[in-house]
Amino acid sequence: MIRKIYKFGGASVKDADAVRNLAQIVAQHKDEDILLVVSAMGKTTNMLEKVLANFREHDGNLGMEALHEVITYHDGIINGLFGEDANPEFGENIAGLFIELWEKLQKTEDPYDYQYDQTVCYGELISTSIIHEYLSKCEIPTRWLDARKYVIAEDEAHFRAANPDWDETRLRISKLNDEHIRGIVCLTQGFIGGTADGKHSVTLGA
Template sequence: MTQVFKFGGASIRDAAAIRHLGDLLARFPARPLIVVVSAMGKTTDALEALLAAARGDDPADYRERLETLRREHLATVEALFGASAGPVAQRVEALITELDRRHRRHARRERPFHYDQTVCFGELLSTTIVAAWLEDTGLASEWRDARELIVTDGTHQAANVNWSATAERVRGLDLDDGRLRVTQGFIGATPEGDATTLGREGSDYSAAILAHCLAAEAVTIWKDVPGLFNADPRRVDNAVQLETISYGEAIALAWHGAKVIHPKTLAPLQQRAIPLKVRSFQDLAASGSTIGDDARRDGEVPALMLCEAQTLLEVRPRDFAFMDEARQHDILGRLVAAGLHAGLIDAGATRLSLCLDSHPERLEPLVASLSSNYAVTRRDDLTLLTVRHGDDALLRALGEGRDCLAERRNADTAQRLFPASQCPATWHVPT
């Protein structure tokens, strides 16, 4: 059965990392195998800065950024292929030239459309180099353009998959010739051929889409950590690795801010009971973690999620009326239109409290809109703490010495909002 491997930007950040990727894949000779690859390192960030420059008024800044992108990718090609770099370098040069052409063509179009037509080149560049390197090392490979496989609508920067059209194209792949397939994460295209991107965690989602359409045996996401944890190990000094969790538990953790796997990645896998494995590309001996149907170990240890740079809005009717369903519908509709997600929503008789990410470009217009019809109070620089499967003693310990500004709790999840100034750089989960 087909396996799908996904590698993020950290795993191909430079020539040494790409060599390591080739060595890793050589240890998995079973076919069919589809390898989904992100852009190299921080390339997407560089492309977003290039996009801003293309839409700005400083041509010299744009040319400098484009040349830096070109130079960095060609340096990787040179480091990998040496004297035989010519053919791969030519393909990279052609992609950079096409990227430049698209910026010139679309710089006056609406930004989401322009974004998708150009930022997709990060994945096109990386997979061109990776596929050529694998072939050069003796791993028979074929480069495939994800824009010809994943069909979406025209919702740019957050495209919706046309599942029937995508399944028809993916199932048309001939995977029985012993070659692995290298394709891009994050990108697709409309039926008319306009590039689209799949939004947050789009590369993981790409792997899930392909796996779903092929009824794959498993998806493996290769990271620079040994697996999934009950908390961010960079922020919690006694974080515990989770060997197995269920799809439902993983979705709940992700919804509340855990850097686990985005729910949209899990849904197509859950529909076909395809397990998702998280493994370390740095340590193949590490056991990794598995997300699947088995829920028996869910909640064995409490999970802790921290969302920082939060803003609390308390919205009240100006006429002191109740915060009824009609007013909640109006407020939440404006929230959706602003493209913001509320990590915590708490309703009272005369107010609605919303905890939001502090994205100025989205938050400020929302506050202005609400203030025209409601009384709005605001508090910034907050931290939202979410605890899954925690008991009262744990919650008391985590809240000790901190002012709780908002709270929400149900049978298995508790959320509390604290001033960021009262929160430590490193947390500890009492056991």
């Protein structure tokens, strides 16, 4: 069973040095069956809110400029962590996440709260993907968990302020096979969850 939970906010993973510090902390406790809950890097959530606002105001040029800032920011962290040694498959994974994000940004006909949740969640998904790759590079056995499959909203109508369905959430978590998570670090996202049907992302209320 997981005995300790470590939460790292955006400032704790804001750059390559911060991620290295996280890895050093994790290395000291990796035999304790810990769960890492990690936020989007730095001010990424605010940056994505700006991107979304520009797209919804039908200013594609400003939207793309703002999105490019997000991509450049994360590329800088990746380069700082891996240099020219980044795994090509990892690079493809990150590129794929940004492509998915761009596709979600096109759907400006969707209600704002709904589109917000479908786009802003990528801050956490990208952050934890980068950290997962770096922990693997540091030879720290880590399993990446998609919080949207485990933290289930009780009412999918409340986008941007979802509350967990605790019964369903506990059930989903209980199905994690202890044999598959014992002795390794589990890494997941803060702030986000999903609907029971697995079709939609949600951000969690206060």
